[in-house]
Amino acid sequence: MAGAGVLAAVPASGAGASASGTVTTIDVPGAVSTRVLGISRSGEIVGRYTDGAGLLHGFADQGGTITTIDVPGASSTTATGVGDRGQIVGWYVNTTGEHGFEVSPAA
Numbered sequence: 001m002a003g004a005g006v007l008a009a010v011p012a013s014g015a016g017a018s019a020s021g022t023v024t025t026i027d028v029p030g031a032v033s034t035r036v037l038g039i040s041r042s043g044e045i046v047g048r049y050t051d052g053a054g055l056l057h058g059f060a061d062q063g064g065t066i067t068t069i070d071v072p073g074a075s076s077t078t079a080t081g082v083g084d085r086g087q088i089v090g091w092y093v094n095t096t097g098e099h100g101f102e103v104s105p106a107a
Contacts, residue, residue: 035047044062073094
């Protein structure tokens with residue numbers, strides 16, 4: 001993905017709900033809390049997590065691989081939705097206020 005910020009893949013500790021309705025947890029490793037906010041038809045999940053310092057970061061979970069999302073210069077980043085082509089949208093906060101962002105998959 002290109003454009004919006006720093007992305008880093010980390011192993012997931014959970015993977016979402018299966019077609020049978022079984023619920024599995026999604027926890028970003030090292031997070032104090034994790035909140036899921038969106039899912040695409042292909043099963044990519046996005047949301048935000050809080051680290052030990054109380055800062056918010058966005059994340060995407062594709063098949064159990066979690067990628068963190070941080071807009072450069074932001075004090076917090078939240079991923080709120082994901083399109084079927086992998087575009088991730090959300091909002092971030094920096095010294096000038098709140099702003100929206102979109103991250104598109106690398107070509």
